[in-house]
Amino acid sequence: xxxxxxxxxxxxxxxxxxxxxxxxxxxxxxxxxxxxxxxxxxxxxxxxxxxxxxxxxxxxxxxxxxxxxxxxxxxxxxxxxxxxxxxxxxxxxxxxxxxxxxxxxxxxxxxxxxxxxxxxxxxxxxxxxxxxxxxxxxxxxxxxxxxxxxxxxxxxxxxxxxxxxxxxx
Amino acid sequence: xxxxxxxxxxxxxxxxxxxxxxxxxxxxxxxxxxxxxxxxxxxxxxxxxxxxxxxxxxxxxxxxxxxxxxxxxxxxxxxxxxxxxxxxxxxxxxxxxxxxxxxxxxxxxxxxxxxxxxxxxxxxxxxxxxxxxxxxxxxxxxxxxxxxxxxxxxxxxxxxxxxxxxxxxxxxxxxxxxxxxxxxxxxxxxxxxxxxxxxxxxxxxxxxxxxxxxxxxxxxxxxxxxxxxxxxxxxxxxxxxxxxxxxxxxxxxxxxxxxxxxxxxxxxxxxxxxxxxxxxxxxxxxxxxxxxxxxxxxxxxxxxxxxxxxxxxxxxxxxxxxxxxxxxxxxxxxxxxxxxxxxxxxxxxxxxxxxxxxxxxxxxxxxxxxxxxxxxxxxxxxxxxxxxxxxxxxxxxxxxxxxxxxxxxxxxxxxxxxxxxxxxxxxxxxxxxxxxxxxxxxxxxxxxxxxxxxxxxxxxxxxxxxxxxxxxxxxxxxxxxxxxxxxxxxxxxxxxxxxxxxxxxxxxxxxxxxxxxxxxxxxxxxxxxxxxxxxxxxxxxxxxxxxxxxxxxxxxxxxxxxxxxxxxxxxxxxxxxxxxxxxxxxxxxxxxxxxxxxxxxxxxxxxxxxxxxxxxxxxxxxxxxxxxxxxxxxxxxxxxxxxxxxxxxxxxxxxxxxxxxxxxxxxxxxxxxxxxxxxxxxxxxxxxxxxxxxxxxxxxxxxxxxxxxxxxxxxxxxxxxxxxxxxxxxxxxxxxxxxxxxxxxxxxxxxxxxxxxxxxxxxxxxxxxxxxxxxxxxxxxxxxxxxxxxxxx
Numbered sequence: 001x002x003x004x005x006x007x008x009x010x011x012x013x014x015x016x017x018x019x020x021x022x023x024x025x026x027x028x029x030x031x032x033x034x035x036x037x038x039x040x041x042x043x044x045x046x047x048x049x050x051x052x053x054x055x056x057x058x059x060x061x062x063x064x065x066x067x068x069x070x071x072x073x074x075x076x077x078x079x080x081x082x083x084x085x086x087x088x089x090x091x092x093x094x095x096x097x098x099x100x101x102x103x104x105x106x107x108x109x110x111x112x113x114x115x116x117x118x119x120x121x122x123x124x125x126x127x128x129x130x131x132x133x134x135x136x137x138x139x140x141x142x143x144x145x146x147x148x149x150x151x152x153x154x155x156x157x158x159x160x161x162x163x164x165x166x167x168x169x
Numbered sequence: 170x171x172x173x174x175x176x177x178x179x180x181x182x183x184x185x186x187x188x189x190x191x192x193x194x195x196x197x198x199x200x201x202x203x204x205x206x207x208x209x210x211x212x213x214x215x216x217x218x219x220x221x222x223x224x225x226x227x228x229x230x231x232x233x234x235x236x237x238x239x240x241x242x243x244x245x246x247x248x249x250x251x252x253x254x255x256x257x258x259x260x261x262x263x264x265x266x267x268x269x270x271x272x273x274x275x276x277x278x279x280x281x282x283x284x285x286x287x288x289x290x291x292x293x294x295x296x297x298x299x300x301x302x303x304x305x306x307x308x309x310x311x312x313x314x315x316x317x318x319x320x321x322x323x324x325x326x327x328x329x330x331x332x333x334x335x336x337x338x339x340x341x342x343x344x345x346x347x348x349x350x351x352x353x354x355x356x357x358x359x360x361x362x363x364x365x366x367x368x369x370x371x372x373x374x375x376x377x378x379x380x381x382x383x384x385x386x387x388x389x390x391x392x393x394x395x396x397x398x399x400x401x402x403x404x405x406x407x408x409x410x411x412x413x414x415x416x417x418x419x420x421x422x423x424x425x426x427x428x429x430x431x432x433x434x435x436x437x438x439x440x441x442x443x444x445x446x447x448x449x450x451x452x453x454x455x456x457x458x459x460x461x462x463x464x465x466x467x468x469x470x471x472x473x474x475x476x477x478x479x480x481x482x483x484x485x486x487x488x489x490x491x492x493x494x495x496x497x498x499x500x501x502x503x504x505x506x507x508x509x510x511x512x513x514x515x516x517x518x519x520x521x522x523x524x525x526x527x528x529x530x531x532x533x534x535x536x537x538x539x540x541x542x543x544x545x546x547x548x549x550x551x552x553x554x555x556x557x558x559x560x561x562x563x564x565x566x567x568x569x570x571x572x573x574x575x576x577x578x579x580x581x582x583x584x585x586x587x588x589x590x591x592x593x594x595x596x597x598x599x600x601x602x603x604x605x606x607x608x609x610x611x612x613x614x615x616x617x618x619x620x621x622x623x624x625x626x627x628x629x630x631x632x633x634x635x636x637x638x639x640x641x642x643x644x645x646x647x648x649x650x651x652x653x654x655x656x657x658x659x660x661x662x663x664x665x666x667x668x669x670x671x672x673x674x675x676x677x678x679x680x681x682x683x684x685x686x687x688x689x690x691x692x693x694x695x696x697x698x699x700x701x702x703x704x705x706x707x708x709x710x711x712x713x714x715x716x717x718x719x720x721x722x723x724x725x726x727x728x729x730x731x732x733x734x735x736x737x738x739x740x741x742x743x744x745x746x747x748x749x750x751x752x753x754x755x756x757x758x759x760x761x762x763x764x765x766x767x768x769x770x771x772x773x774x775x776x777x778x779x780x781x782x783x784x785x786x787x788x789x790x791x792x793x794x795x796x797x798x799x800x801x802x803x804x805x806x807x808x809x810x811x812x813x814x815x816x817x818x819x820x821x822x823x824x825x826x827x828x829x830x831x832x833x834x835x836x837x838x839x840x841x842x843x844x845x846x847x848x849x850x851x852x853x854x855x856x857x858x859x860x861x862x863x864x865x866x867x868x869x870x871x872x873x874x875x876x877x878x879x880x881x882x883x884x885x886x887x888x889x890x891x892x893x894x895x896x897x898x899x900x901x902x903x904x905x906x907x908x909x910x911x912x913x914x915x916x917x918x919x920x921x922x923x924x925x926x927x928x929x930x931x932x933x934x935x936x937x938x939x940x941x942x943x944x945x946x947x948x949x950x951x952x953x954x955x956x957x958x959x960x961x962x
Contacts, residue, residue, distance in 0.1 A: 018295075034205035035198020037423075039372045040456035044880035047372055075198035092196040096188050099845045102853065103679030104195030105373040105423030111196065130888040137880070139372050139424050140679050141849060142856030143888040 004068035008033060009077025017064045023057075024048040026064035027074065035076040035108055039137070046136030049109035050074045056116035058109075058135070075108035078115070090156035091115060091149070100149035102140035110136050114150045122158055124151065181691050181698025183907075186845035190683040190703075194421075201420040203376035203391045204453040211378070212241055214439065214452040215297035217287040217304045218461065219279035222532040222873020223314065223327070226277060226286060227307035234289050234303045239296035242446060243304070244438075245287045246274035253437050256497070257403050259652030260504035262528075266337040269328035269530075271497040273434030273441075279308070280327050280496035281533050282874055283461035285434060290442055290450065313873030317470060317491045317529045327496060327530045336494050336528035337503060341510050343522050344585040350485035350521035354476035358558045363941050364469040364546045366493070366867035367860075368460055368877070369539045370885050371678075373423020375463060376453040377436045379443040388443060389416045392436055395425040396716040397676050399653070401708045403432040403500075404440055415440075419706035422678035426857070427538035428463050429678065430718045431500050460878050465867055466539020468493035469506060471550045473513070476521075481562050483573045485521030488513050488550070492528050495535035501542075502535055503528050504651060508543030508637075511586045515551045516595055516635050516811065517573040522585040532873045538718065540857055541914045544636045545921055552632045552922035556929065557938065566926070567599070567608070570633050581904070588637060590809045591904040594837065595633060598899045602813040602835040605895055611817050611831070619934050624823055627830075628931025630816040632923035638911035639808030640719030656803035657721065658713035659729035661690065661737050663796040665783035667776025669694065669701045674714015675726035676706045680913065681846045682722055688842050689727055689907070693734035694775055695761025713801070720808065720911025723842065728906050729802035736798030741778045744796070747789045748773055748781065808903060810910040812836035814855070816923040820931045825950030827863060827928055829892040836915055837899045840908035844898075847912050851896050854916020860886050861917075862924035866943045884943075932956065 001016040008031060015030050027033045027050070036059060039047030048059040051073040059072075073081065082089045091111045094100070101107040110133065117124065117132035124132060129150045130143065138146065180187045194200055231243040255270040275284045287304050291297035314320045314327060320334040327334055351357060378391040388410075394400050397417040405412035422429065435452050443450040454462070470491040476484040492506035510524040541548075559566035575582045577594040584590060608629070615627040640646070643654030658674035671690050675682060683703040691698045704710050715721075738758060745763035746753040755766045764772035773781070778796065781787070785794035817831040834851055841847050864884040868876040877883035884890075902908030921942070928944045929937060936956035940948055 020295075028205075033198075034202070035200065037200075037202065037373070038204070039374070040880050042456065042879045042881050044885075045372060045456070075196075079197060088196065095196050096192040099189065099849045101192060101195055102681070102849060103371070103373065103422065103424040104191070104200070105202070105371070107195055108198050126893065130891075134887045134889050137372060137885050137887055139370055139426065139857070139885065140853045142852035142854075142894065143891055144852050144893050145849060146888065147893070 002065050004065055006067045007071045009074055010080065019063065019065055021064045022060050023062040023064050023067050024059035027059060033074055033076055036074050037105055037108060039105065044137065045106070046113055047106050047109040049112040049136065051112060051116065056113050075111060078111065090153040094149040094153035094156065098145045098149035098152060100141060100145040106136060106138045110138060110146060114153070117150065118154050118157060123154055126151070181688060183688050183692040183842050185688065186843055187684060187688065187698055189681050190687060191681055202373060202423060203378055203393045203420055206378050206391055206420070207451060208380060208449045211449040211451050212290050212292060212446065213294040213297045214442065214450060215289045215294070215301040216285045216435070217289070217301045217306065219275065219282055219284040219286055221279060221308050221310055222282045223311040224279050224308035225311065226275065226279060227309055229287055230305040231287060234300040237296065237300040237303065239292040240289060240300045241292060242290040243287060244442065246272050246276035249273060249438065249441050250276060252441050253407050255407065256434055256437065257407055257432050257500060258498040258502060260501045261650055262339050262503045262507050263337045266503060267331045267333065267335065268498055269331050273437045283534060284496065288438055288442070290446065313871070314532045315869050315871060315873050317493050317531060320529045320531050327532060334530040336498065336530055339507055339526045341524040343587055345485070345521040347485055347487060347521045347523040351476045351487070354484050355479035356477045356558070356561060357474060358554060358561050359472070359474040360554055360557055360939065362471040362473065362550050362553060364467040364471060364549065365942050366468040366536065367466040367539055367865050368867060368883055369426040369428035369463065369466055371424030371426055371428055374454045374456055374459045375429065375433065375435065377439045378449060378451040379439040380449045381443045381447055383447045387414050387416065388440060389418065390436070390440060391418045391420055393422050393429060394419050395422070395429040395676060395678055395718055397706055397708055398674060398714040398716050400432055400436065404437065407437060408440065416709045419676050425678045426540045427466065427542055427718060430538050431464055457879055460883060461875055462534060464499055464537035465495065465534050466536060467546060468536045469546050471546065473550045473554050475554050475558055477558055479562070481564055481569050481572050483517050483519040485519055486513055488524045490526040492526055493533065493536055494528050494530050495533045496530060497535050499535045499537045502537045505536065505538055505543045506546070507649065509547035511588050511637055512544045512547035513551050514584055514586050515548060516575055516633060518575060519585055533869055540854065540917045542719070544914065545858065545918045548632070548634050548636065548918045549922045552634065553926060556631070556926045560933065560938070566631050570631065574633065589806065590635070591806055592839070592901050593635065593809060593811050594899060594901045595811060598811065598835045598837050599633060599813040601897055601899055602815050602833050605835065605897060606815040606831060606833040608815065624821060626820050626822055626931045628818045628820060628927040628929070630818070630923045630925065630927025630930055632814040632919045632926065634814065634919040635809050635811035636915060636918045637807040637809060638720035638914055639724035639804060640721050641807055642805055643803050653715065654803065655715065655721070655725065656801050657715055657726040657729045658801050659726060659733040661730070661733045661798040663737060663779035665780050667700065667779045669696050671701060671703045671730060672711045673703060673705045673726050673730065674711055674716070675722035676714065676716045677722070678717065680717065680722060681843070685723060685842050685846060686727065686730055689730050690734055693731060694737060695759070696776060720913040723909050724808040724905065724911050725802060725804055727842070727909060729800045731906050732800035732802055733798040736800060737796050740792070740796045740798070741775050743792055744778050744782060744788055745773045748787065804905070808910040810836065810838045810912060810915045812915065812919060814919040814923040816927040818924065818927040818931055820928065820949060822953055825946035825948070825953065827944055827949060829859070829924065831895070832892050833895045834916065834919065835897045835899060836912070837901050838912045838915065839901060839903040839910040841898065841900070842909065848896055850912045851916045852894055854914060855894055855920040856886065856891055858917040858920030859891060859924055862921045862942055862944060864890065864943050
């Protein structure tokens with residue numbers, strides 16, 4: 001067992017973990033943060049994507065002990081990073097409005113990957129969104145509405161507003 | 170955290186697009202997937218699975234596993250042989266179908282790589298997995314039987330007691346004499362198409378949690394399932410446990426696509442282990458286990474032959490299928506190809522038709538329903554051979570279709586395969602699609618590229634599809650020897666405060682039932698969308714239901730709801746007449762309010778009446794104090810959505826790489842309840858159909874090992890692999906209370922042939938007449954090379 005302290009969604013957690021424990025299992029099983037999902041065992045699906053120190057990471061590719069002393073942001077803490085007034089993050093709101101999710105299982109990872117994408121490219125084209133999300137699989141939507149949602153959220157984030165925006169053509 | 174909806178208040182009825190009620194918890198991670206649940210004391214299961222495709226089990230040494238830390242028990246097939254001799258198959262398609270026993274854990278023999286041979290139960294998941302790795306199984310290898318034609322030789326038989334690998338032979342000749350029809354035809358075109366196996370791949374793997382209540386003998390089972398009701402009944406049937414002591418809950422379920430329309434060995438074992446140990450028992454599969462053991466889709470060899478006049482008039486159609494059952498018959502395994510039997514004639518008029526299907530056991534993962542289930546295979550074959558016939562006759566493939574399809578004046582139309590299509594307008598959908606696609610312009614560009622010998626060749630693919638869905642009229646299912654009916658149940662309850670609870674027997678896993686069914690209720694009762702709650706997916710909350718598959722939730726469940734709401738209105742009208750001291754005939758109902766004709770001030774809203782009936786101080790003597798409406802709807806016919814999908818591909822003839830340049834889909838799903846949800850279903854369906862055409866395919870090696878065992882090896886398309894789709898609709902109302910048709914499978918059924926027809930169309934100048942799916946760059950490149958050598962089929 002190794003003792004680690006990880007800040008997750010703004011809260012510090014200190015735990016003894018087995019060295020082989022993956023970050024995603026630490027989040028889900030030790031911390032009870034089940035908003036982050038497991039969809040595969042080969043790091044292909046991206047359902048488990050979170051942010052570690054501001055960068056998107058598939059949390060199945062990282063050991064919990066590697067997160068020691070670092071800050072993790074999950075889908076469950078995302079809204080609190082926005083306006084502090086209880087609104088959804090623009091990406092969450094845009095996925096909702098653009099019908100960018102059906103079953104919703106890939107959605108936490110898809111949103112967290114999109115957050116990273118928009119941090120690097122605040123005004124992406126459809127094609128740039130498609131390539132930026134190539135590490136995340138969705139089986140329900142065919143991705144078209146995800147493109148719309150990410151681009152609509154990009155407008156809102158650039159404007160710092162949660163008011164609904166027209167989705168760019 | 171709140172979801173903001175600052176749009177006008179009139180969004181919420183039928184035909185509008187309110188944002189989904191389901192989303193708030195899904196976009197914030199406040200979810201209840203089965204794997205999120207673990208009561209105190211939960212035990213975890215890990216399965217030991219066969220590493221061989223076909224072998225006798227010599228001995229199973231579980232002694233080391235049993236002694237490992239945290240391990241509570243290790244069980245093999247023999248431990249459950251009496252409690253559950255076999256998993257169910259509910260669709261014996263012929264009276265003499267071979268139906269071998271399928272124990273939830275293999276006994277004596279394993280018949281596919283992944284067949285479970287033991288289960289380890291431990292206090293945590295890692296301990297269970299660690300211990301499972303120590304179980305030693307002594308296998309006596311037997312030859313694998315991988316190919317269907319190889320299996321039919323019966324040189325090696327999977328189920329030795331049955332003596333054959335042939336599960337059934339089903340034959341359906343209809344219409345005029347098939348041999349005479351073919352003998353008299355000017356043109357006969359014959360092709361063999363291969364429907365590769367596919368992995369359904371919902372992003373949520375399977376999971377089950379069984380919580381026993383030892384004192385009462387009650388069991389609550391959470392499962393990532395499409396079918397909580399069918400699962401409860403089947404668990405009772407196969408284990409002999411009392412049905413009323415089993416409660417099944419489908420909590421949040423992360424996609425199904427048919428793969429969670431199943432009664433799995435793991436669910437049965439979770440129940441039996443929980444019963445034996447008196448503790449909650451849980452199992453969540455890994456993705457590698459999903460690929461290996463969640464049932465596969467498709468898997469057919471299709472020999473199809475069409476007879477026509479020299480002018481292109483279709484005369485008859487022969488279909489001979491080999492359908493890969495895999496190692497065992499699961500819930501509806503044999504029925505999947507039979508569903509296709511009715512769809513090969515598609516939208517075309519012809520006089521003679523013969524469908525034959527042979528079901529074959531192979532040492533591979535069992536097959537069963539995958540989005541479309543039998544109908545995508547049929548639609549692919551007919552739409553592909555229409556293009557081949559057009560090529561043979563030197564006709565434009567769209568002109569050939571127009572010559573043969575049912576025209577809109579001819580509905581209802583009785584097809585040669587026996588179905589009566591209630592409605593449709595193929596001309597309208599096609600005209601709109603051609604306009605959006607610029608068919609003539611693309612044909613001109615194609616001609617230019619061909620003339621120029623351009624490295625990038627253009628191909629145009631057509632799919633003028635229909636399908637039968639909304640499963641289904643119970644009597645028809647009975648005639649097809651299906652084990653259950655196809656009705657659906659709905660209840661509408663008015664709460665005292667005027668809020669509404671809707672209970673549906675259909676069980677969503679991404680389709681948006683809570684939103685769509687709220688919209689139907691809102692329009693039927695005149696109650697605000699936000700005042701309605703939809704309950705589902707729990708056999709205790711919704712005791713009657715037949716669940717969600719076959720695009721049935723709206724066209725069967727939605728109409729049940731419409732009828733249930735109508736009963737509420739009828740009761741409320743009677744109460745309103747009583748309270749307003751008017752005759753029922755003089756009561757009008759609009760926008761949720763009952764008023765007296767000619768006296769608009771005398772009125773009661775349905776929500777006021779809900780409180781009045783709760784108080785029950787004053788109500789008619791011949792009425793119970795209740796406004797609840799309950800309905801069971803059993804449809805008289807299937808639902809027949811249709812549409813025209815057009816695809817343009819660009820093929821790099823030097824690399825074989827195919828890219829989709831334009832994809833236009835005009836679907837006719839009748840009246841639309843929520844256009845945004847319908848469009849989402851079409852998008853996702855098209856994506857899965859394109860995936861079969863270009864990317865996905867299960868691969869086994871000659872020894873029966875699954876080569877595509879992970880998502881590294883099996884190409885589920887990501888966003889860059891797919892184009893944006895241009896979608897539109899025509900609206901030909903169906904002959905039902907809501908005018909609606911199913912939409913869940915239409916995109917998948919339509920798109921595969923549209924894409925492959927485009928690929929073949931691009932390559933015709935090279936002498937290519939087919940490319941086997943998935944049309945990978947290698948296959949396309951090889952087709953071009955062999956075509957140029959004159960060797961292509």
